[in-house]
Amino acid sequence: MSRSNNFKWPLLIALAVVLAAFAWLWFGFADRPLPNVHRDDSIVLDSGEGLGSVTEKLAAKDQLHGASWQWRLLGMQTGAAGKLKVGEYELEPGITPRQLLLNMRDGKIIVHKVTLVEGKTFRDFRRTLDANAVLKHNTKGLDDAAIMAKLGASGVHPEGRFLPDTYVFHRGDTDLDLMKHAMTAMTTALDEAWQSRAADVNLSSKDQLLTLASIVEKETGTPEERPEIAGLFLGRLKTGMRLQTDPTVIYGMGASYNGNITKADLLRDTPYNTYTRTGLPPTPIAMPGKAALQAAAQPASTDKVYFVAIGDGSGKHYFAKTYAEHQANVAKYIRTQRETNARRAAEAK
Template sequence: MTRLLFRLVLLCIAAIAVLAGAVAWYARQPLIWQGEAVEYALLPGTGLRQAAHQIETAGVPVNGWLLGWIGRFVVDGRRLQAGSYVFASGVTPVGVLEKMTRGDVSMREVRFIEGWTWRQMRAALAAHPDLKQDAAGLADAEVMARIGAEPTIPEGWFFPDTYLFASGDSDLSILKRAHHAMRKELDRAWAARSPDLPYASSYEALVLASIIEKETGSAADRDKVASVFVNRLRAGMPLQTDPSVIYGLGERFDGNLTRAHLQTDGPYNSYLRRGLPPTPIAAAGRASLEAALNPAVTRYYYFVARGDGSSAFSQTLAEHNSAVDRYQRRSVRSSRK
């Protein structure tokens, strides 16, 4: 009886060794299939065994039962990280689990463009199919509160950049990162600003940076465009910038800025009101922030678009009127021929 029990124990040990060897061998074998890569989303709280069978169901030709054992004895399956993963043909079972323990998630992207308004940013987030729409239906102030932002008005407070995220991430997480990035860029530029600028706060610099962003057609002109507005602020002159008026019109603007628009008072009418508008009018990029806080030193008070993306700058109104006649009225006459 003792000898029989001993033999049974040996057989069990041998079987376990064979099974362990088979699992170890299988763990390193490439999984081959035809067609596209398989995407699998691991939700928070999903256990190893459930995840293993979900991966098999998703289309990866792996034995879910064996994958679960591999996660117990070959790779620490307790460390799986939630997220969206892409598995291509040729991956091994160990590779599947190692990718998920590293958190090597597949990334999506959303881009905020320099000069975009808050409305355009919200539209881009709402249209992205891979984002969780937590901001849908929230008022602007509530969105700002949800991301822990102090300002209640969102315009201008989100840095234009490309933001990567995993499928299923919240739109609020993108906004939080973009707001943090703008805070960081603004603080950095403010700390390195030129002396004696006509701003009472970094927020006023952000407002002007947004105007510079909308007014600059050529990067080479940016610091001179900034100098015009800074010189006007110092002199107490109205900024007279069309983009500010257009922003104030909102959805009423049909693409044609008229004399009536310029003569209608409102907080964003920079022809009738002196100083800065109450908020930014768009998202300023790094170059516009730099220009607002380190403008060129000039005596320019005017500029007009040449029609090729660049601008002509003038010190006096007479020079400016001559430039307008040369570059804009001439182009109007040419277009009528």
């Protein structure tokens, strides 16, 4: 064996040891799960922050392993160095430094959701947004008029102006951002419904269509009944018959409504009491969904002018052409409701 070979072997062995140690340090870091990560943990990267901020924030929650040089080297190796995107990132159990940096490089930020339910009011919508801990809150302390002004709709009553749907947003978005999105969606949906309205729909404006749709939304949750109820109310409007719909009375009662509506309430005049006033109320009374808008735009052709709940909890109604038929249906409603209540009481024993 030559003298040169005698020198090569120790050098090769030393190099192999160094490479093995480096590989252990590298792969034991880059692909080893971060410690102390729990479900629903996250990390937020703000504007101007980089890799150093990531390691600082992880260290503050005792979720960091590895040395600074390893994170810097991993950042270069993954192409994430200098390319981390602002946002909130999920720290699911088992996530590794490599996966976290790849997520930050690719902008795989957490998407949050909030749902506006059909038939809810603007007051309900505000409560939903106020209770959301992720949104930034820019509307607290503002009255409805001030909010609408900030949304670029000064002087517009807010009721019904926001489309019920599930909206996605990211941490850092504001409640006004989400309101603007929902208001734009309603404007589009209302325009589409108005353009598609039947020729015999006796409404003079999109606002009237929106108001009628809100009443239809409150009167039934049964999809197949919406066109029938819309047609019934349009028939009343044509003949000058009062709409006489309880949800409008309840809306006019405001905060004084306690869950019950009395005969005195029906007789107490407000701008929304359709028992004491003819025609549509001055504004929508809730936020109608697309199906209710479509029902108001394309109602069923009907000669029915009365309806009452069946009383079995199904949400369905009896419809009648004459008052005598309606009275018979009311009697059936009362009987069914009594039977239903009696059955529930017996089942509860």
